[in-house]
Amino acid sequence: MTTDDAPESRMTREVELLWGLDASPPRRGPKPRLSREVVIGAAIAIADAEGIEAVSMQRVAKELGYTTMSLYRHVDSKEDLLVLMLDTAMDAPPPPPRSDGDWRAGLEEWCRGALELYRARPWSVRVASSGPPVGPNGLRWMEAGLRELVGSGLPVGEAVQMLVLLSAVLRDTVRLEADMSRAARATGTTLVEIEHDYSVGLRRVVTAEEFPTIALMLEEQVLEQGSGAGPPDRVGGPADELEFGIRRILDGIEAYVRAGEGTGGPSS
Template sequence: MSGEKLPDQLVRMWRLPIGPRLGRPAELDVDRVVGTAVTLADRAGLQGATLPKIAAALGVTPMSLYRHIGSKDELNDLMADLGFGPATELAVSQGEWRADLRRWALAQLEVFRRHPWLTQLPISGPPRGPNAIDWMDAGLRALRATRLDWAAKVGVIMVVSGYVRQGFVLAHQLEHGSRAAGLDQARVEQNYGRDLARLVDPDRYPDAAQLFGSNIFQPPPVVEGSDDHDFTFGLELILDGVAAAVLDAEQGEGDAS
């Protein structure tokens, strides 16, 4: 390394030692502040993890938190990294990139289910924290056996992780909307299909009219795991696209040789 000083935010995020400390250990540190923030967010959503509420839970003043988190934006980054946790338990199959990437995506989905507030945090830039890098590393490992170059690999994991995030947000919004209306999701879709079938003119919207005239919006038979059908369908479409890119890379390398 060049010896240049790392930004304070990265020093705190990676929990690097700042220098020798004299006297008693500080009662407050980054881990306590961020851990408290995550606990509050898990209980009451992101609105429950404001600086005044974090300070009250710790028994300190809000201004004292800035000695450990720098800014509210930095707190968001620290919360995101802690909320995601490490991805080191994700095993890599020998050459089975699709299975590994699917497992990686589904593991992220489970993180969002445990911590729904994560999707409310703004995306402030590329991965920087140790856990975020751990997830990046796991995604890259899934693609290790492919002939994709680094730019393509990064592009793949960005597209997949973006899909997981948006897919969870959409499902979460639909679930809450249905709950607010006192209906389950199947009934909401059934009502939607029935109402639009009456409104859509087949002369003006021929293909849409056929869609609403079909039975796609009727409640499907109950099958274990069917709640994730739409998410899985979209994920497999993306993986199909990745498969095409992997094949192109293999063929391109073969042509070059």
């Protein structure tokens, strides 16, 4: 097999897809009503309303009033459509560089921004990722996060590892929150009410002898804190309390860099 005959890698395919390198030259005459952007927009509208499970080429075609074959002129497969949807979902600009150079504040802002995007479109954390971002929007967010991590004193290789960790924490927390929200809606309750009911239920079975630490948690009413108050947009899910964990990760980065005396930290 010659090099020219070698199958195209998935990553190469995604770069071409997300940067429009596979697009045909524009035709003369009126702009067609159906385009790749229109297909992506319709797919995202379905996912926003019904979840990613509802998205299919057939369903998108039906929503747009076209045949499924018409969509394949603009998007080759559902796999390609999901890739395009994911990058489009990150179309909000990431935080710009801080004028004060405060990398911690910059990373906290980055995490809040990414969390807001994930919570606005929780279906995005359910799409399987084939690797690091390669699309324009994903790369902008990656660049912004790496910029702050490198600003902490980490070498870029270790900064990449920490960005993967932070991204995983954000995505998995939103995924858990979405699962809990779905269960709450099924029973006609809210996440805040579920937290309260959980505490009530545990008090019936938890004893200080068998579960001393959980008993302490119930005694200090950890789960009830903020259940009746807090900001009006409080969801009551795990992502509401993520800031504490993010700050502890940043504490670890700061301590690691200090211990390495500016060399990127000691070897593990």
